Amino acid sequence: MSHPHPELGPPPKLPQGGLRVTPLGGLGEIGRNMTVFEYGGRLLIVDCGVLFPEEEQPGIDLILPDFTSIRDRLDDIEGIVLTHGHEDHIGGVPFLLREKPDIPLIGSKLTLALIEAKLQEHRIRPYTLEVAEGHRERIGPFDCEFVAVNHSIPDALAVAIRTPAGMAVHTGDFKMDQLPLDGRLTDLHAFARLSEEGIDLLLSDSTNAEVPGFVPPERDISNVLRQVFAGASKRIIVASFASHVHRIQQILDAAHEYGRRVAFVGRSMVRNMGIARDLGYLKVPPGLVVDVKTLDDLPDHEIVLVCTGSQGEPMAALSRMANRDHQIRIVQGDTVILASSLIPGNENAVYRVINGLTRWGANVVHKGNAKVHVSGHASAGELLYFYNICKPRNLMPVHGEWRHLRANAELGALTGVPHDRIVIAEDGVVVDLIGGKAKIAGKVQAGYVYVDGLSVGGVGEPALKDRKILGDEGIISVFVVMDSSTGKITGGPHVHARGSGIEDSAFTDVVPRVTEVLERSAQDGVVEPHQMQQLIRRTLGKWVSDNYRRRPMILPVVVEV
Numbered sequence: 001m002s003h004p005h006p007e008l009g010p011p012p013k014l015p016q017g018g019l020r021v022t023p024l025g026g027l028g029e030i031g032r033n034m035t036v037f038e039y040g041g042r043l044l045i046v047d048c049g050v051l052f053p054e055e056e057q058p059g060i061d062l063i064l065p066d067f068t069s070i071r072d073r074l075d076d077i078e079g080i081v082l083t084h085g086h087e088d089h090i091g092g093v094p095f096l097l098r099e100k101p102d103i104p105l106i107g108s109k110l111t112l113a114l115i116e117a118k119l120q121e122h123r124i125r126p127y128t129l130e131v132a133e134g135h136r137e138r139i140g141p142f143d144c145e146f147v148a149v150n151h152s153i154p155d156a157l158a159v160a161i162r163t164p165a166g167m168a169v170h171t172g173d174f175k176m177d178q179l180p181l182d183g184r185l186t187d188l189h190a191f192a193r194l195s196e197e198g199i200d201l202l203l204s205d206s207t208n209a210e211v212p213g214f215v216p217p218e219r220d221i222s223n224v225l226r227q228v229f230a231g232a233s234k235r236i237i238v239a240s241f242a243s244h245v246h247r248i249q250q251i252l253d254a255a256h257e258y259g260r261r262v263a264f265v266g267r268s269m270v271r272n273m274g275i276a277r278d279l280g281y282l283k284v285p286p287g288l289v290v291d292v293k294t295l296d297d298l299p300d301h302e303i304v305l306v307c308t309g310s311q312g313e314p315m316a317a318l319s320r321m322a323n324r325d326h327q328i329r330i331v332q333g334d335t336v337i338l339a340s341s342l343i344p345g346n347e348n349a350v351y352r353v354i355n356g357l358t359r360w361g362a363n364v365v366h367k368g369n370a371k372v373h374v375s376g377h378a379s380a381g382e383l384l385y386f387y388n389i390c391k392p393r394n395l396m397p398v399h400g401e402w403r404h405l406r407a408n409a410e411l412g413a414l415t416g417v418p419h420d421r422i423v424i425a426e427d428g429v430v431v432d433l434i435g436g437k438a439k440i441a442g443k444v445q446a447g448y449v450y451v452d453g454l455s456v457g458g459v460g461e462p463a464l465k466d467r468k469i470l471g472d473e474g475i476i477s478v479f480v481v482m483d484s485s486t487g488k489i490t491g492g493p494h495v496h497a498r499g500s501g502i503e504d505s506a507f508t509d510v511v512p513r514v515t516e517v518l519e520r521s522a523q524d525g526v527v528e529p530h531q532m533q534q535l536i537r538r539t540l541g542k543w544v545s546d547n548y549r550r551r552p553m554i555l556p557v558v559v560e561v
Contacts, residue, residue, distance in 0.1 A: 011430040011442025019165035019433040025065035028426045031088040034065040039163040042140045045080040050091030062451040069444035074100040078140035082107035083172025084156035085114040094122040108155035148187040149174035152376030166200030175378045179217040202392035206400030207377035209408035214381045225254045234300040234333040239310040239318040242268040255304045263292040265307035310340035322356030332361030387415040394421045394438035474499030478556040510543045529558040
């Protein structure tokens with residue numbers, strides 16, 4: 001198995017007749033999925049998603065793929081193929097289209113409807129090409145065939161990309177539910193047909209590669225939901241992803257069966273479910289869904305609320321309910337259902353929300369105590385079955401953290417893919433398919449691009465480090481007035497602390513030491529403000545560390561008069 005090395009440099013020019021694959025996100029992480037295919041000087045992008053921030057990224061709203069390596073080649077892009085409508089696959093599209101709005105978007109009906117609604121908020125009207133399973137489209141030099149796959153959202157597609165260099169198949173996110181709610185199976189017959197033609201490079205979803213066996217059918221959840229609904233005496237509040245149409249359908253069915261009305265809470269939930277209903281993907285009995293404003297007229301035992309926040313996102317509806325920062329107040333006897341899995345890294349945030357809801361008297365039902373979620377990603381048994389059908393000549397695990405990628409590679413090896421034809425890459429690592437063999441050719445820039453309010457890319461790692469220091473250790477400001485000609489201290493030092501746990505009065509002991517250091521510096525002829533700021537920072541920092549074992553941010557201000 002080949003794998004990237006830190007010393008990898010930029011890739012050479014792609015040889016004529018070769019296919020280049022560059023993942024810009026989704027490898028080594030759960031989210032931010034984006035892969036660039038290059039042939040004959042032209043580019044085809046598969047997915048362009050976002051990653052949601054973790055606790056060590058304070059103030060960040062979203063994390064985007066890094067477009068640096070393709071920014072000067074935007075005119076070479078033939079289109080963006082979107083495999084399905086989840087945020088980690090489509091959320092970055094508006095930010096790429098800001099740079100070139102006329103890049104065509106290719107996807108299924110529901111996927112395009114979801115991204116078009118999102119682009120309206122950005123005032124972008126995209127060029128779109130609607131495709132479905134079985135369709136075959138020529139997109140520049142790329143001959144693309146679309147294959148139905150089953151996932152936790154309707155209308156998901158895999159894509160087979162034919163070029164003179166060979167055929168690459170990108171699965172997108174998929175599983176092999178044999179009893180899907182919508183009857184739409186992963187098309188194993190189509191994959192077998194592609195296998196007979198010859199799959200030169202298979203890029204396969206790795207998210208559940210560590211999980212043995214097969215994913216249970218989605219419909220298994222229905223009975224569990226009925227039991228929860230039957231035992232609930234007051235309101236039922238369900239938190240789910242705003243795009244999980246299958247799960248919401250099960251909630252609607254249970255509510256209808258038990259005589260409850262449903263209200264959607266949150267802009268993205270209302271928007272997405274409205275789209276799914278209008279396109280026929282969500283079957284809603286007449287009168288079942290009501291506006292949240294009408295709930296005051298209904299008794300508690302007839303109410304179901306469906307909202308976002310299943311991952312503990314601080315600004316989502318459920319988190320705000322747990323923090324008593326939402327118009328919907330949790331009361332004793334409410335039932336809350338978290339109908340989703342825990343995305344790695346979100347565990348603490350989710351359990352914080354569960355504890356908050358429990359504190360106010362809610363009965364919280366989640367994956368840890370009831371079967372209210374099944375994964376949308378193929379487990380190890382399904383992947384083995386899949387590889388035995390596809391028989392890929394080269395395998396590149398995608399969509400997962402390092403442990404998932406490695407586990408997926410091992411599964412491929414078990415089914416007979418030669419070890420030297422399994423490529424474990426990471427974001428930015430360039431893989432070339434030349435002469436029927438995939439190998440690593442170099443590396444391009446593929447770091448995190450942070451969205452902070454209206455700023456895109458303006459916040460970097462140094463700013464996040466500062467934010468963490470401020471949050472963990474606090475800040476100490478020091479104000480000094482200095483005579484510019486003599487360097488004599490004419491005012492201060494005045495020291496103030498915020499968030500450091502140190503009282504301002506405690507600095508009485510160190511102020512004379514700071515003054516002494518500054519005066520000695522002036523006697524030596526060092527009166528440049530920046531140098532004096534450094535002296536203040538070192539002196540005060542050592543005192544704080546010695547006496548309090550803390551490392552706050554120290555902000556010295558030297559004013560010359």
